[in-house]
Amino acid sequence: MSDIEVENITKKFGAFTAVDAVSFNVAHGEIFGLLGPNGAGKSTLIRMLTTLIEPTSGTARVNGYDVRESPNEVRECIGVIPQAMTSDLELSARENLLIFAKLYGVPRERRKHMIQDLLEAVELADWGDHPVKNLSGGMRRRLEIARGLVHEPKIFFLDEPTTGLDPVSRVAVWEMLVKLKGQRDLTILMTTHYMDEADRLCDRIAIVDHGKLVVLDSPLKLKASVPGNTVVEVSFGPAPESWAGTVKSLPGVEDVTAQDHVFRIASNNGPVTTTQLLEAAQRAGVTVASLSVQSTTLDDVFVHYTGSQLRDAVQSTGYDVSVFYQKR
Amino acid sequence: MNRILALVERDLRRFRRSPTLIIVSLIFPIVQLVVLGYAFGGKLRDLRVGVVDQDHAIQAVKLRELFNAIHANARTFETVEYTDRQQALRDLRDGRINGVLNIPPEFSRRVLAKDDPQVALVEDNTDNFVSATLEGAITGLVADFDQAKPASRVPTQATLSVVEIYPYVPYVQYFLAGSIVMSIFITAMIGGGIIFIDDKARGLHEGYLVTPVTKFELIMGFNLGGVIKAVLAGTVLMLVGIPIAGIPHGFAPGRLGLMFLMIVATSLALISMMFLLMVRVSDPLVPRSIFGVLNTLLFFPSGAVYPPSGFPGWMKAIAVADPFTYAVHAFKSLLLKGTGITAISGDLTFLLIFATVMMTAATLLFRRTL
Numbered sequence: 001m002s003d004i005e006v007e008n009i010t011k012k013f014g015a016f017t018a019v020d021a022v023s024f025n026v027a028h029g030e031i032f033g034l035l036g037p038n039g040a041g042k043s044t045l046i047r048m049l050t051t052l053i054e055p056t057s058g059t060a061r062v063n064g065y066d067v068r069e070s071p072n073e074v075r076e077c078i079g080v081i082p083q084a085m086t087s088d089l090e091l092s093a094r095e096n097l098l099i100f101a102k103l104y105g106v107p108r109e110r111r112k113h114m115i116q117d118l119l120e121a122v123e124l125a126d127w128g129d130h131p132v133k134n135l136s137g138g139m140r141r142r143l144e145i146a147r148g149l150v151h152e153p154k155i156f157f158l159d160e161p162t163t164g165l166d167p168v169s170r171v172a173v174w175e176m177l178v179k180l181k182g183q184r185d186l187t188i189l190m191t192t193h194y195m196d197e198a199d200r201l202c203d204r205i206a207i208v209d210h211g212k213l214v215v216l217d218s219p220l221k222l223k224a225s226v227p228g229n230t231v232v233e234v235s236f237g238p239a240p241e242s243w244a245g246t247v248k249s250l251p252g253v254e255d256v257t258a259q260d261h262v263f264r265i266a267s268n269n270g271p272v273t274t275t276q277l278l279e280a281a282q283r284a285g286v287t288v289a290s291l292s293v294q295s296t297t298l299d300d301v302f303v304h305y306t307g308s309q310l311r312d313a314v315q316s317t318g319y320d321v322s323v324f325y326q327k328r
Numbered sequence: 329m330n331r332i333l334a335l336v337e338r339d340l341r342r343f344r345r346s347p348t349l350i351i352v353s354l355i356f357p358i359v360q361l362v363v364l365g366y367a368f369g370g371k372l373r374d375l376r377v378g379v380v381d382q383d384h385a386i387q388a389v390k391l392r393e394l395f396n397a398i399h400a401n402a403r404t405f406e407t408v409e410y411t412d413r414q415q416a417l418r419d420l421r422d423g424r425i426n427g428v429l430n431i432p433p434e435f436s437r438r439v440l441a442k443d444d445p446q447v448a449l450v451e452d453n454t455d456n457f458v459s460a461t462l463e464g465a466i467t468g469l470v471a472d473f474d475q476a477k478p479a480s481r482v483p484t485q486a487t488l489s490v491v492e493i494y495p496y497v498p499y500v501q502y503f504l505a506g507s508i509v510m511s512i513f514i515t516a517m518i519g520g521g522i523i524f525i526d527d528k529a530r531g532l533h534e535g536y537l538v539t540p541v542t543k544f545e546l547i548m549g550f551n552l553g554g555v556i557k558a559v560l561a562g563t564v565l566m567l568v569g570i571p572i573a574g575i576p577h578g579f580a581p582g583r584l585g586l587m588f589l590m591i592v593a594t595s596l597a598l599i600s601m602m603f604l605l606m607v608r609v610s611d612p613l614v615p616r617s618i619f620g621v622l623n624t625l626l627f628f629p630s631g632a633v634y635p636p637s638g639f640p641g642w643m644k645a646i647a648v649a650d651p652f653t654y655a656v657h658a659f660k661s662l663l664l665k666g667t668g669i670t671a672i673s674g675d676l677t678f679l680l681i682f683a684t685v686m687m688t689a690a691t692l693l694f695r696r697t698l
């Protein structure tokens with residue numbers, strides 16, 4: 001049995017369909033990512049699974065409990081980190097954990113020990129008695145992760161856990177999650193609009209766009225499913241009308257998309273395609289303004305399956321980019 | 329029960345860290361008590377009355393002597409002599425004086441002849457308090473002038489003897505009841521309204537909603553926390569207000585006990601009312617925008633400032649449903665009359681029923697989802 005089973009789940013707000021008949025399963029011990037731009041329906045989906053909003057139709061079972069019929073049983077076995085920072089700023093980190101331990105009914109004799117363990121696990125032991133308002137964004141997020149684990153849940157939901165954090169804090173949160181996952185028997189479902197985050201953390205990724213699940217697989221398989229294992233992005237000066245056809249006929253080229261003078265060329269042999277492209281440009285007297293070669297990323301996967309760039313996800317970093325030629 | 333206490337504990341820990349709420353909820357009612365209590369409670373003094381004596385005979389002189397006696401003793405007004413009646417009226421319109429007393433020619437002759445002697449008071453009636461005070465003082469003075477003759481051995485007219493059963497009540501004491509209720513209301517408004525909605529908007533409630541805490545536990549936790557803070561504010565204001573207002577025997581244990589009981593009942597009523605008003609609100613601007621309206625709508629018709637018997641019908645109707653009315657009535661009974669539980673049992677019953685109705689309605693409307 002999967003830890004999370006979602007079947008044709010739909011959420012409508014009036015005439016607007018935020019989540020449209022989405023189905024997927026999450027296996028025990030898996031880190032499952034919902035990847036998509038802001039407004040794709042990821043948060044609505046996670047809110048339905050965590051009993052915060054009721055589905056319009058469809059079913060979802062978490063740890064075997066139906067979210068509609070047994071919401072309290074679902075709440076008992078899940079830890080949730082909402083998108084917003086929801087810790088009490090006036091209270092200390094330790095007090096926040098204490099209050100939530102009490103809300104989850106953690107027995108008194110286990111509370112103190114568990115809270116200290118969690119503070120150490122998220123590297124906040126020295127900050128436990130400081131008011132949360134004095135902690136940095138990354139520290140607050142780590143505290144929230146600790147808070148979500150205070151009752152030792154089986155399934156952990158994280159809604160955009162690193163949104164708004166600086167790159168260093170983001171990496172710290174990733175490392176923290178990997179470490180906690182290694183220490184505990186956890187199944188994790190997270191949403192993100194960061195490609196690198198999904199690529200690095202998730203065992204499987206579901207790409208969500210306009211409320212629909214577009215594709216679901218492991219990051220490796222998703223990248224392999226996109227034509228070409230290399231993308232050459234090149235910007236040309238004025239070129240003859242037949243230039244696009246010339247580019248398409250180059251060796252290794254599988255797909256070409258062009259906008260104005262910028263070409264995005266998917267190739268199964270990056271070095272050969274690039275060399276031939278430069279020679280062809282020289283022969284045709286076409287100026288190469290800039291050129292970059294990169295491996296296939298989840299962004300390419302997203303573009304391939306949705307036909308558009310990942311809206312809003314402009315902060316995505318970590319591309320395996322190697323600019324090896326740039327002509328004036 | 330443990331989860332309810334966890335929510336209360338969180339509220340009180342926060343409250344202890346940031347005592348702004350208690351300070352704000354006390355400063356306003358205390359300032360209001362001191363400023364309004366003494367501003368409205370004092371007698372008007374040193375008004376200026378122009379006297380135009382067109383008679384100059386013996387009876388007119390006697391009347392003017394009585395005026396001068398008022399100036400020397402009660403100091404309600406001082407007199408300014410005018411020879412030109414028109415000039416006196418111009419000064420009245422320009423605000424240099426507050427009234428003009430005209431003693432017409434032949435006044436003394438008419439007094440002696442018992443031929444309907446009259447003096448005229450021309451007053452600036454744009455200020456009701458001043459004109460009423462002048463009218464009262466001069467009416468009394470003219471009555472004294474009339475009675476300045478030997479009284480008959482056997483009274484021939486009915487007279488009224490007034491017996492006051494309580495010591496004189498200065499306005500600041502009258503106003504204290506309203507101030508205590510106001511401090512509870514402000515705590516309910518800020519703690520139960522503004523902070524509640526701000527927490528909701530910041531996503532704090534989302535954190536609670538994903539825990540196994542039940543709807544009943546959430547409501548009880550939020551309300552109990554609010555009630556404790558409101559009781560604290562009301563109690564502090566009572567303890568500070570009693571010496572400020574100078575309530576005789578204000579700290580008698582029996583009275584304090586009943587006051588505390590009323591503070592708890594009032595806090596329950598106002599917090600549950602606030603929770604009902606805010607149960608479906610999510611915009612942080614809403615509680616801020618209705619603060620002033622609620623304050624005016626509940627405080628003024630309650631009798632805290634002025635007796636409700638002087639209100640128009642629609643305002644009396646508000647007063648009937650207004651929990652402030654019952655709280656103010658009970659606090660006045662306890663503070664000004666030193667009554668027992670019997671005198672306030674009706675108020676106490678109303679407030680407890682009101683709190684139950686509000687809490688039930690809020691529970692029915694509360695959604696345990698976003």
